[in-house]
Amino acid sequence: MPCHDLLSGCSKMDMLSENSDIAVAIRQEALKLGFTACGFSTVADTPDEVYNAWQDWIAQGKHASMTYMERYAAVRRNPQELLPQASTVISLALNYYPSQQLPAHNPRFAYYAYGKDYHEVMREKLQQLVSYIHTIASCECRICCDTAPIFERYWAARAGIGFVGRNSQLILPGRGSYFFLGEIVTTLPLPPSQPIASQCGECHRCIDACPVRAIAEDGTIDARRCISCQTIENRGEIAPEIACRLGRRVYGCDTCQEVCPHNSHATPTTIAEFQPREELRTLTYKKMRKLTREEFAAIFRQSAVKRAKYEGLMRNLSCLDARLFEE
Numbered sequence: 579m580p581c582h583d584l585l586s587g588c589s590k591m592d593m594l595s596e597n598s599d600i601a602v603a604i605r606q607e608a609l610k611l612g613f614t615a616c617g618f619s620t621v622a623d624t625p626d627e628v629y630n631a632w633q634d635w636i637a638q639g640k641h642a643s644m645t646y647m648e649r650y651a652a653v654r655r656n657p658q659e660l661l662p663q664a665s666t667v668i669s670l671a672l673n674y675y676p677s678q679q680l681p682a683h684n685p686r687f688a689y690y691a692y693g694k695d696y697h698e699v700m701r702e703k704l705q706q707l708v709s710y711i712h713t714i715a716s717c718e719c720r721i722c723c724d725t726a727p728i729f730e731r732y733w734a735a736r737a738g739i740g741f742v743g744r745n746s747q748l749i750l751p752g753r754g755s756y757f758f759l760g761e762i763v764t765t766l767p768l769p770p771s772q773p774i775a776s777q778c779g780e781c782h783r784c785i786d787a788c789p790v791r792a793i794a795e796d797g798t799i800d801a802r803r804c805i806s807c808q809t810i811e812n813r814g815e816i817a818p819e820i821a822c823r824l825g826r827r828v829y830g831c832d833t834c835q836e837v838c839p840h841n842s843h844a845t846p847t848t849i850a851e852f853q854p855r856e857e858l859r860t861l862t863y864k865k866m867r868k869l870t871r872e873e874f875a876a877i878f879r880q881s882a883v884k885r886a887k888y889e890g891l892m893r894n895l896s897c898l899d900a901r902l903f904e905e
């Protein structure tokens with residue numbers, strides 16, 4: 579190694595160790611703000627293994643109608659394309675597991691869609707954390723909450739807040755996978771956290787439980803089959819072989835998370851915005867059949883469900899077997 583590289587290597591190490599107190603303070607503040615976990619990873623190229631798996635997934639058409647997943651290859655390769663001089667990705671997890679389930683005889687919504695759209699809640703908390711960081715360090719920060727094309731589960735796993743399970747979810751050991759992820763890409767060098775190895779072991783439950791066989795042995799999801807994608811992202815008809823497997827699911831699907839043993843210890847979120855509102859708790863199949871556009875707009879005004887739009891939700895509803903909801 580040339581002498582100047584040794585020097586720059588040493589000064590970087592010094593800076594990282596000096597910043598370890600800052601890392602501790604950032605993590606403490608993140609927990610205070612309601613995040614369950616906070617970890618740090620050093621910015622670098624996404625490894626070929628991860629990047630090529632994404633390219634193969636796209637090439638096979640497994641992203642279905644989500645064509646936006648094809649774009650921004652350079653940012654997916656390296657977050658410095660988002661923020662030049664970026665040094666660290668701070669990954670954060672926010673619990674959304676609801677303390678109250680919707681009545682079992684009503685149409686089912688994925689847990690993540692029970693409360694207020696997480697993007698707003700997450701953005702506000704990330705912004706608060708950035709404001710805090712600016713009080714203790716001089717740096718540039720860029721917030722991401724599903725708003726930038728980075729491999730957020732990869733960065734979260736690398737930052738040691740969990741591991742990517744066969745169901746392709748990020749799983750926090752002992753806490754499960756009902757977490758929203760957010761990131762702060764920053765020029766601040768922080769000591770990287772220790773990644774966590776997969777704890778799936780020989781388990782196969784999610785693959786076996788998926789009602790449409792959308793999870794491959796290697797843990798990749800075929801969005802052309804996945805109920806979550808088809809009921810939320812698909813703007814056309816749902817293929818009959820998928821529509822007949824919806825059961826009571828009218829928006830999203832949690833099955834591959836519900837069967838995961840790591841979720842048996844999921845604890846409800848304390849974030850009030852993620853609890854289901856009264857209008858959703860009382861939304862029976864009968865009421866949904868008569869739902870007007872105005873009622874849809876009022877009930878789902880601040881909800882992730884508005885992504886499917888009125889037409890999408892009513893299309894999903896029309897796929898469900900009315901006999902499942904007879905009281």
Ligand code: SF4
Nearest residue numbers: 788804805831833834
């Ligand atoms: S969300 Fe549902 S349909 Fe999609 S992979 Fe998981 S279990 Fe299968």
Ligand code: SF4
Nearest residue numbers: 743744778781784838
């Ligand atoms: S159900 Fe089993 S295989 Fe699937 S993610 Fe959970 S632990 Fe891993």
